[in-house]
Structure formats: structure tokens, C-alpha cells
Amino acid sequence: MANIHDIIIIGGGPAGLSSGLYGSRAKLDVLIIEKGNFGGQMSTTAEVENYPGSIENATGPSLTERMRQQAEEFGTKFVKDEVVGVDFTGDIKVVKGKNEEYQGRTVIIATGAEPRLAGFKNEVELRARGVSYCATCDADFFEGLDVAVIGGGDSALTEAIYLTKFAESVTIIHRRDELRAAKSLQEKAFNNPKIKFIWNSVPVEARGEEIVEGLIIKNVKTGETSEIPVNGIFVFVGLDPITEVFRGHIEMDERGYIITDTEMRTNVEGVFAAGDVRQKTLRQVITAAADGAIAVIAAEEYINEKFK
Amino acid sequence: MLELNKENFDAEVINYTEKPVFVDFWGEKCQKCLELMPDVHKLEEKYGDKIKFASLNTSQNRRLAIAQKVLGLPTMIVYVNGEKAEVLTPDKISSAADIEEMLKRFYK
Numbered sequence: 001m002a003n004i005h006d007i008i009i010i011g012g013g014p015a016g017l018s019s020g021l022y023g024s025r026a027k028l029d030v031l032i033i034e035k036g037n038f039g040g041q042m043s044t045t046a047e048v049e050n051y052p053g054s055i056e057n058a059t060g061p062s063l064t065e066r067m068r069q070q071a072e073e074f075g076t077k078f079v080k081d082e083v084v085g086v087d088f089t090g091d092i093k094v095v096k097g098k099n100e101e102y103q104g105r106t107v108i109i110a111t112g113a114e115p116r117l118a119g120f121k122n123e124v125e126l127r128a129r130g131v132s133y134c135a136t137c138d139a140d141f142f143e144g145l146d147v148a149v150i151g152g153g154d155s156a157l158t159e160a161i162y163l164t165k166f167a168e169s170v171t172i173i174h175r176r177d178e179l180r181a182a183k184s185l186q187e188k189a190f191n192n193p194k195i196k197f198i199w200n201s202v203p204v205e206a207r208g209e210e211i212v213e214g215l216i217i218k219n220v221k222t223g224e225t226s227e228i229p230v231n232g233i234f235v236f237v238g239l240d241p242i243t244e245v246f247r248g249h250i251e252m253d254e255r256g257y258i259i260t261d262t263e264m265r266t267n268v269e270g271v272f273a274a275g276d277v278r279q280k281t282l283r284q285v286i287t288a289a290a291d292g293a294i295a296v297i298a299a300e301e302y303i304n305e306k307f308k
Numbered sequence: 309m310l311e312l313n314k315e316n317f318d319a320e321v322i323n324y325t326e327k328p329v330f331v332d333f334w335g336e337k338c339q340k341c342l343e344l345m346p347d348v349h350k351l352e353e354k355y356g357d358k359i360k361f362a363s364l365n366t367s368q369n370r371r372l373a374i375a376q377k378v379l380g381l382p383t384m385i386v387y388v389n390g391e392k393a394e395v396l397t398p399d400k401i402s403s404a405a406d407i408e409e410m411l412k413r414f415y416k
Binding site: 039043064 | 370
């Protein structure tokens with residue numbers, strides 16, 4: 001018979017890794033299933049400046065590796081697999097991976113979210129040919145070239161500032177006339193000579209045959225369209241949850257975010273959710289990590305009552 | 309795995325006709341690329357007899373990558389007789405399994 005884990009954590013980002021740390025410190029049998037790269041969105045973030053203590057060597061990959069090591073040191077087990085199905089109906093929860101089937105007394109869903117498309121013409125067709133959602137991955141290509149950044153939140157500004165190390169110019173296209181991003185980031189961006197802003201505008205179409213050669217934008221106030229000559233378009237307009245595989249198994253809101261109480265409990269007994277995948281207001285490394293810790297405490301309490 | 313650069317790219321990929329050529333376009337700052345690399349090496353052991361495996365460090369060979377219309381990482385391309393037969397862009401690669409599925413289509 002297969003090994004029954006105390007906690008199966010789906011997703012190896014900051015929420016999952018914190019759950020791993022707290023779970024293994026509580027001497028529970030904890031397995032983290034990750035399909036791709038650990039760290040989730042954190043692993044592709046150039047600088048994580050807003051996580052307490054993350055001052056020196058504050059890159060996303062470095063913070064990821066430290067979190068992973070810390071969880072591993074206390075006994076968290078890791079497996080690389082992609083979850084393709086779940087069965088949450090029994091007392092023992094079943095998680096079906098591409099390679100293997102896993103059984104657990106509890107499950108913590110920490111699959112996170114992925115960048116949302118901005119919805120302009122040719123966005124999909126020119127992906128990886130100038131349209132990008134990952135500045136750390138692709139900035140190298142745009143050395144000395146002009147790029148546009150779509151969005152006005154923390155991510156958009158952080159990545160725009162990072163891109164100025166490579167690109168000749170960075171034009172931030174934002175649909176409103178003020179930014180949502182943290183004031184300190186705004187200040188940095190406004191003071192950066194390579195960054196320009198185009199307000200009240202949205203992207204309409206990426207131009208170019210095989211690679212991006214320009215971006216057509218539309219002013220939402222006047223309706224006027226214009227083209228800016230750029231070779232790169234970086235999109236940071238928000239996130240969509242990665243929850244397709246759980247559809248019909250647990251309660252979600254209309255956008256697919258999982259609904260939990262303050263203890264991270266979903267509507268299904270023994271199933272918890274943590275991090276960006278959850279319906280909440282602030283999606284950051286720090287809130288993901290906090291969710292991960294809380295979920296484990298709730299899971300531990302559930303295990304003690306249910307399986308004593 | 310064969311490392312490509314502007315000196316050998318034409319000979320090893322464009323003018324090569326013996327078997328399909330799989331090229332892993334990666335970059336030094338692309339975390340996802342670095343995580344995939346050990347898996348790609350395993351795939352070479354499995355499929356290397358009928359598919360030629362090569363990688364291209366785009367951080368060192370930027371112009372060459374752009375000439376192949378690659379401006380996003382990771383990108384995986386299979387060339388047959390020097391022509392692009394299939395391209396996997398980053399959004400199509402969530403794990404090494406996606407790369408393996410593409411390779412299977414050329415493993416004949």
C-alpha cells in the first residue's frame with residue numbers, strides 16, 4: 001500500500017515552501033509536489049525588496065533556494081510531478097500526478113497564479129518573439145533596444161526598473177492617470193531617466209511579422225490610437241489562479257480563486273489553500289508565506305482530531 | 309550536449325540533414341531554463357540516438373537567437389532539414405514532460 005502522507009502540498013512557491021517548513025518542524029510527513037521550478041513567480045522576480053530580512057542577495061532565485069533548503073533541512077520531501085486530477089471525497093485524499101498517485105490525510109493547495117494576458121491583438125502569436133511576461137528571463141534580448149511595459153502595479157514598476165539595466169528606453173503604458181504601485185517604487189520609476197510614462201492608454205495590437213516591431217496603443221479618454229516603435233512588450237497586468245484541475249472539487253469564486261476561511265480551510269474537510277491561489281486582497285511573498293504557516297496549523301489540528 | 313554558437317550553428321543545425329535537431333534556447337538569468345536543464349540532459353539519453361541534441365546560450369549569442377526569432381525563454385525548437393518543424397514557446401512548457409511530448413513526435 002502506498003505511503004500516506006500527513007500533508008500533501010501542491011505547489012513549491014513561497015506558500016508551499018512555508019507549509020513545508022512548518023509541517024516538517026511539527027514532525028509531520030510532508031510532501032511537496034512541484035511540476036516546474038520551485039519558487040513560482042518569486043523565482044522569476046529580479047529583486048524581492050519587500051520581504052522582511054531580504055536585503056542582501058535579495059533576488060527571487062536566491063530567496064527561493066534558501067526557503068527550499070530550509071524546508072528540506074527539517075525533513076520536507078519533494079517530488080517533481082504535474083497534478084492532473086484529485087479525489088477529495090474520502091478521508092484519505094488522492095492526488096493524481098502524471099507520474100504517480102499520492103495519498104494524504106490533508107492537502108494544501110498552493111498552486112499560485114500566473115500572469116494574465118493583456119488581451120491585445122497578436123499578443124499570443126508574438127509571445128517569445130518580443131511579447132514577454134518575465135523580465136528576468138528575457139531582458140538580455142533587449143539590450144540597447146526600446147521596450148514597453150504594460151501595467152501600473154508593483155510588478156510592472158519593479159520589472160520596468162530592472163529592464164532599464166538593459167533596454168535603451170522603457171515606456172510604461174498605464175490605463176489610468178495614476179499608479180497603484182507602492183510610493184517608493186513610483187519615486188524610483190519617476191526618477192529613472194530611461195523610464196517614460198504614457199497615461200490613460202491601453203495596448204491594442206503588437207505589430208511585426210515574426211518579431212515585435214511596434215505597439216499600437218489607444219488613449220481611453222480620447223479614443224485616439226498611435227504607434228510606438230518598440231521591440232519588446234512586457235505585460236504585467238495581474239494574475240489568474242492556477243486552479244483548473246480543482247474545478248468541481250472545491251469552491252471557487254467566478255475568477256477561479258479558491259475560497260477559504262481565515263484558517264485557510266476550503267469547503268472540503270481536510271483540504272486547505274494558501275498563497276496567491278486564494279481569494280484575498282494582497283498577493284505577495286509575505287502573505288503567501290503567512291498563509292502557508294496558517295494552513296499547516298489548521299491541517300495539524302484537523303489530523304489530530306480526525307485520525308487520533 | 310552540443311553547444312551552439314555563431315561559428316557552428318549553420319553546420320550543425322541549418323545544413324544538417326541526418327536527423328532532426330533539437331535546440332534548447334536558454335539564458336544565464338532564466339531560472340526556468342536552468343531548472344529544466346537536467347531534465348533535458350535525461351531526455352538526450354533517452355532520445356539522443358534518433359534526435360540530435362544541442363543548446364544555445366542566448367546570453368552569449370543574442371544576435372543568433374534573435375535571427376532565429378527567439379526573444380523569449382525558455383524556447384525549444386526542433387529543426388528538420390534546417391527548417392523549423394516545431395517551436396515550443398515558454399507558455400507551452402510547464403515541465404519537461406511537454407518537451408518530451410514534442411520529441412516523441414520526431415523520434416522515428
